[in-house]
Amino acid sequence: MQVSFACTDHGLKAPRSSEPNKQNTSSPNTASAARARFRTVALIARSLGSFTHRHHISLKESTGKLTGMKYRNLGKSGLRVSCLGLGTWVTFGGQISDEVAExxxxxxxENGVNLFDTAEVYSAGKAEIILGNIIKKKCLRRSSLVITTKLYWGGKAETERGLSRKHIIEGLKGSLQRLQLEYVDVVFANRPDSNTPMEEIVRAMTHIINHGMSMYWGTSRWSxxxxxxxxxxxRQFNLIPPVCEQAEYHLFQRDKVEMQLPELYHKIGVGVVSWSPLACGIITGKYENGIPESSRASLKSYQWLKEKIxxxxGRKQQAKLKELTHIAEKLSCTLPQLAIAWCLRNEGVSSVLLGTSNPAQLTENLGAIQVxxxxxxxxASDIDKILGNRPQSKKDYHH
Incomplete structure (x- = not known):
């Protein structure tokens, strides 16, 4: 907020007398009062300016011109999102400290990311709390952020999970309370709910949008x-349709995003926010010689990932990654950067969510935009030859 005041000599002069026979001069008391008012206004202006400066702390303004970040429409909606977003799964409130999360x-x-994704289930709600605390502490302008969350697993009670009207409305209210926000930009229905009629889900999503709790809604892991x-x-009941789908997409997981979703993108405007571009760390190359002790796959809760690797x-994938490393070297980039940039080539992908656990890793991944x-x-053809898993579609949906 900027406050400016136009002060002229005219503004400091005493008002002219309306009586024609009296001398038209300013009395000392009137002039002093005018100067006092000016000093008061100036002090207020300075204090407001000082407050504004502190309000934004030291964060740089994030624009594409300064950072190289690219922005895309979320599906065919008018919402502009950074092509790379930050996810909070297994990190915020989980693997990393609050300080690292900040x-x-x-x-x-500061690198132009405006999309920050979370969910009510991430770290049992802690991820939303930490994200909200950071937004508040950093005094980030709400209008410069795109905050998304997902609903389904809200609690242990039977009514605290699923996509019933009750849980969609109550669950989102809980998320907003944890985030300390009045609304989110997109709320996702996380996985379809066979126990709830589709009409109820769509009506509930329309309700929360009409009541200002969310700007848009989308789906996550839906067919x-x-x-x-x-x-x-x-369309049948004049309700609000979803604008995008959150889907897993990476070098080894291609069918859904490359075959099924492009048709929806072109026909009804549903875009993709993709997640796990590095396949839970598999594509970083760190599992080439086994399972490092400090890796995610070494944790007991990730036994499934260890078995997969x-x-x-898993061994065949590692061999392919070794070949892809040569392509990355020719392009003067890292394997993760190549993999993330490859995901961004799909025209239906609005944004790719990054799930990093340390600053150096995040900085590296953000470099994918230059790749x-x-x-x-x-x-792209050389990559397809190495992978050998390109879906047989009627049309190539890449740029």
């Missing part, structure tokens, strides 16, 4: 058929 968000914001059903229900398919122009059709 560092990550600061780095992301193309389920998304199409939601869209059809919305050590399986026959994107280097992935020409020829380079």
């Amino acid at each position: 560092q990550l968000m600061t780095i992301a914001y 193309a058929m389920e998304i199409m059903e939601a869209y059809s229900v919305a 050590l399986s026959e398919d 994107l122009p280097k992935i020409t059709a020829h380079v």
Whole structure:
């Protein structure tokens, strides 16, 4: 907020007398009062200016011109999101400290990231609390952020999970309380709920948008058929349809995003916010020689990931990654940067969520934007040859 005051000599003069026979001069008392008013106004202006300066702390303004960040529409809605977003799964309130979480968000914001994704289930609600605390502490302008959350697993009680009207409304109220926000920009229905009629889900999402609790709604881990059903229900009853789907997408997981969702993007405008671009760390190359002790796959809760890496398919993937490293070297980038930039090539992908656990890793991953122009059709073809898993679609949906 800027406050400016136009002060002229005219403003400091005493008012002219309306009596024609009296001398038209300013009395000392009147002039002193005018100067006192001016000093008071000046003091207020200075104090407001000082407050404004402190309000934004030391965060740099995040614009594409300064950072190189690219912005895309979320699906075919008018919402502009950074092509790289920051996810809070397994990190905020989990693997990292609150201080590191603040560092990550600061780095992301100062590099042009405006999309920050969380969920009511992440670290049992702690991720939302930490994200909200950082926004408040850093005094980030709410209008410069795109905050998204997901609903489904809210608590242990039968009514605290699923996508009933009750849980969608109560669950989002709980998320807003933890985030310390009046609204989120997008709320996602996290996985379809076979126990709830689609009409109820769409009506509940329309309700929270109409009541200012969210700007848009989307789906997460839904099939193309389920998304199409939601869209059809919305059109039938004049309700609000979803604008995007959150889907897993990386070098080894391609079918859904490259075959099923492009049709929805072109027909009904549903875009993609993709997650796990590095396949839970598999694509970083750190598992080439086994499972490092400090890695995620070494944790007991990630036994499934360890088994996946050590399986026959896992060993084949590591061999392919070794070949892809040579392409990355030719492009003067790292393997993670290549993998993230590859995800960004898909025209239906609005944003790729990064799930990093340390500042150096995040800075490296953000560098994928500079790699994107280097992935020409020829380079993409070489990558496809190494992977050998390109879906057989009727049309190539890449740039």
